[in-house]
Amino acid sequence: xxxxxxxxxxxxxxxxxxxxxxxASGFTxxxxxxxxxxxxxxxxxxxxxxxxxxxxxxxxxxxxKGRFTISRDNAKNTLYLQMNSLRAEDTAVxxxxxxxxxxRNWGQGTxxxxxx
Amino acid sequence: EIVLTQSPxxxxxxxxxxxxxxxxxxxxxxxxxxxWYQQKPGQAPRLLIYGASSRxxxxxxxxxxxxxxxxxxxTISRLEPEDFAVYYxxxxxxxxxxxxxxxxxxxx
Numbered sequence: 001x002x003x004x005x006x007x008x009x010x011x012x013x014x015x016x017x018x019x020x021x022x023x024a025s026g027f028t029x030x031x032x033x034x035x036x037x038x039x040x041x042x043x044x045x046x047x048x049x050x051x052x053x054x055x056x057x058x059x060x061x062x063x064x065k066g067r068f069t070i071s072r073d074n075a076k077n078t079l080y081l082q083m084n085s086l087r088a089e090d091t092a093v094x095x096x097x098x099x100x101x102x103x104r105n106w107g108q109g110t111x112x113x114x115x116x
Numbered sequence: 117e118i119v120l121t122q123s124p125x126x127x128x129x130x131x132x133x134x135x136x137x138x139x140x141x142x143x144x145x146x147x148x149x150x151x152w153y154q155q156k157p158g159q160a161p162r163l164l165i166y167g168a169s170s171r172x173x174x175x176x177x178x179x180x181x182x183x184x185x186x187x188x189x190x191t192i193s194r195l196e197p198e199d200f201a202v203y204y205x206x207x208x209x210x211x212x213x214x215x216x217x218x219x220x221x222x223x224x
Binding site: 035045046047107108 | 151173208
């Protein structure tokens with residue numbers, strides 16, 4: 001069974017940093033592109049970032065470019081999102097998702113709250 | 117960035133009725149890279165349709181997708197009680213992937 005489990009969310013002050021993790025199991029992690037998607041409270045889905053299977057290529061939404069960094073450790077079957085210079089508008093549930101033809105598998109999400 | 121605009125924002129229907137949801141792109145999307153998701157409160161999204169018209173594993177055949185270029189449609193042939201939810205389209209063919217803002221299908 002495919003499982004994606006996010007962790008690392010929490011309360012952080014504006015300007016602060018946080019690193020999210022997504023532990024993957026039940027599939028060959030190193031064969032798949034991976035993604036981060038976020039959802040602010042009561043709002044819609046917003047794509048954040050993606051990384052290819054070997055980590056050599058990444059892409060970001062304009063709203064996070066230069067502040068967020070996606071990475072992966074295929075030996076540990078883990079995806080990361082380093083978030084710096086956080087703003088109030090980054091407050092959201094952050095989901096990791098397995099790529100392919102659509103996002104077939106999603107984690108349960110981890111809540112990031114940016115507030116003083 | 118490709119902007120996806122979904123309409124209507126809210127669809128009020130009764131069980132057994134047909135639902136037609138629209139997704140319009142600001143520029144052409146390869147049909148191979150258009151997906152639809154269903155999301156219920158407190159849950160992660162669920163993939164329904166990929167490649168504009170292919171049903172994901174385990175998705176009932178009352179769900180169907182169609183369209184090409186800039187205009188795509190998700191049709192639910194006969195609404196079941198469990199189908200009342202929010203639906204999102206997504207394009208995943210460009211370097212910056214994007215979602216539509218969602219259509220809420222609510223019970224009339």
